[in-house]
Amino acid sequence: MPQVIELDNLEVRFGERIILKKLNGSLTGRAIGLLGPNGAGKSTLINTLLGFHQPSAGTARIFGKDIRTDAQNVRGLIGYMPENDSFIAGMTGVHFVRLMAEISGLPPEQAMERAHEAFFWVGLGEARYRNLGTYSLGMKQMAKLAQAIAHGPKLLFLDEPTNGLDPPARARMIQLIQEIRGRGDLHLILSSHLLRDVDECCDEVLILKDGRIAASCNLEEERRANRKFLELETRGANGTFTAAIEQLGCEAAAFPNGRMKLVMPEGVEIRQLYALAASQNVQIRRLNHKRDSLEDIFLKAMEVPDGGV
Amino acid sequence: MAVFKHAYKGYDGPLTPAWSRFLVLPRYAFEEMSRKRFYSIFFLVSMLAPLIYALIIYLEHNLSALKMFQIRDIVPIDARFFLNFIGWQSMMAFFLAAFVGPGQISPDLANNALPLYLARPFSRAEYVLGKLSVLLILMSIMTWIPGLLLFILQASLEGGGWFGQNLRIANAIFFGSWIWILLLSLLALALSAWVKWKPLAGGLLFGVFFVAAGFGGAINAVMRTQWGNLLNLSHLIGTVWTSLFEQPFHRGSGAVFFRVHGDEVPTWCCWVSLLAICAFCLYLLSRKIRGAEVVR
Numbered sequence: 211m212p213q214v215i216e217l218d219n220l221e222v223r224f225g226e227r228i229i230l231k232k233l234n235g236s237l238t239g240r241a242i243g244l245l246g247p248n249g250a251g252k253s254t255l256i257n258t259l260l261g262f263h264q265p266s267a268g269t270a271r272i273f274g275k276d277i278r279t280d281a282q283n284v285r286g287l288i289g290y291m292p293e294n295d296s297f298i299a300g301m302t303g304v305h306f307v308r309l310m311a312e313i314s315g316l317p318p319e320q321a322m323e324r325a326h327e328a329f330f331w332v333g334l335g336e337a338r339y340r341n342l343g344t345y346s347l348g349m350k351q352m353a354k355l356a357q358a359i360a361h362g363p364k365l366l367f368l369d370e371p372t373n374g375l376d377p378p379a380r381a382r383m384i385q386l387i388q389e390i391r392g393r394g395d396l397h398l399i400l401s402s403h404l405l406r407d408v409d410e411c412c413d414e415v416l417i418l419k420d421g422r423i424a425a426s427c428n429l430e431e432e433r434r435a436n437r438k439f440l441e442l443e444t445r446g447a448n449g450t451f452t453a454a455i456e457q458l459g460c461e462a463a464a465f466p467n468g469r470m471k472l473v474m475p476e477g478v479e480i481r482q483l484y485a486l487a488a489s490q491n492v493q494i495r496r497l498n499h500k501r502d503s504l505e506d507i508f509l510k511a512m513e514v515p516d517g518g519v
Numbered sequence: 520m521a522v523f524k525h526a527y528k529g530y531d532g533p534l535t536p537a538w539s540r541f542l543v544l545p546r547y548a549f550e551e552m553s554r555k556r557f558y559s560i561f562f563l564v565s566m567l568a569p570l571i572y573a574l575i576i577y578l579e580h581n582l583s584a585l586k587m588f589q590i591r592d593i594v595p596i597d598a599r600f601f602l603n604f605i606g607w608q609s610m611m612a613f614f615l616a617a618f619v620g621p622g623q624i625s626p627d628l629a630n631n632a633l634p635l636y637l638a639r640p641f642s643r644a645e646y647v648l649g650k651l652s653v654l655l656i657l658m659s660i661m662t663w664i665p666g667l668l669l670f671i672l673q674a675s676l677e678g679g680g681w682f683g684q685n686l687r688i689a690n691a692i693f694f695g696s697w698i699w700i701l702l703l704s705l706l707a708l709a710l711s712a713w714v715k716w717k718p719l720a721g722g723l724l725f726g727v728f729f730v731a732a733g734f735g736g737a738i739n740a741v742m743r744t745q746w747g748n749l750l751n752l753s754h755l756i757g758t759v760w761t762s763l764f765e766q767p768f769h770r771g772s773g774a775v776f777f778r779v780h781g782d783e784v785p786t787w788c789c790w791v792s793l794l795a796i797c798a799f800c801l802y803l804l805s806r807k808i809r810g811a812e813v814v815r
Contacts, residue, residue, distance in 0.1 A: 261637075262811040263811065282642065285640045286639075288638060290635070295630070295631060299630050299632075309543065362528075390527055393527055
């Protein structure tokens, strides 16, 4: 898999304070979630990758380009949707996005065309000639997304994209992000404190804690692994049933009160378990896929002592 | 991304040259200014002086017109004539800087727009250059461009080697104007970057110009010295101009707005002061123009 972001001993200091502490790792996912409690260094990492802060040691590479030596070219690949309210005063929405696209290097005609298209895509087509100052918070978020994608970046940084959005607007934003991810020609980094947003949009997650990487995992693989891990609640099961399950190739462990945990190998289907239970007159009262949710992953990462992974 | 499809699509079309992207900023600024009547009227008024000066040059060389009005000579067309012109136009440029300058950076800072600019292949230097060029282009149209056009008009009407003999005047018009408009532009942008409220930033430009001059005068009076003039921008620029125009009216004369009132400080000191002010403005800009504020 091509590396999207490669962190190479990346350290950032503000005066005497070390904000990012020798980060190492590589991110390859199509949609990468950036999680961490307040002050973990998420925004500093994004700002450093954008070239707003200079690393005090180490470096990072985006699509193989060094952020220290090739910052201009790196930024040419990026679209950025900042967390805070950011716009240009006294401009209509479409004018604003057109200006941003032109600054990114699009010729005026193409910039104008793409600004209109971006506004329609985010669902603000009818409001594109309105002054940005009159937009609601949700509309401003969408306008920020429009300016981030109008120039056709290869990597999109979304910093808290659902901030301040009501449920329908949030659902729309998530849908747009999923649509971008689904296209396959654009990678995205989603920084959010909302685990649900990351869970719905991302296939890889990087968890920061106190300037260090506390966890980094591939959510897709995690989900795939979870699908094979079952928790059963049975009635009438005994050692024979456990042995029969193991004969199917499963790893099984029996607990009191008929509870069982098992890992199914490739090729074994759940209906085979039901068939086996029926043949042995065992009732399966409850069957759960183990759901090691993003929340579990996050909470585990928070328990990791300083030093992380 | 097509309107009819309402779907996202990447862009792989042509790109503009990286060096030319800073020019997007003045283009948008002029577009916005053109919608405001005040700026249009101000700009038209600022073009009156060049027209009057052109008329004077024309009349000076038109014997029949002079006979008709029964005058022998209107004003001599020499270095002083052009210095007065530059002085007047520079005053207009000063007002323009006070009106237009504060609106350049402060709204971007107030609305947190800098990360949007600087997250693109667009550097801090290009951002400052783009904003600077708004003022530089406007003030060039008001100062050295009409000045050189008047010089060419005079040379073409006078003939007989006047152009070659007075080439120094053209140099003085060009470089003298550039020093002034560069100083004004940097001052206006630095104030705009540090003061988010536009009217206050405009007022501060006047403050820097007049209050500093008053303070310099007070220093001169109390300390019985002339070094307080280093705080007086009109004195500094006036001294530099008179040296550039290299005329016998070196003392106590100059342009309409920029007079050198005796007790001069050496010309090189004025140059150094002007350069130091420009460097300080650049430093102030470099402190404020950042993609993200660092909280230490």
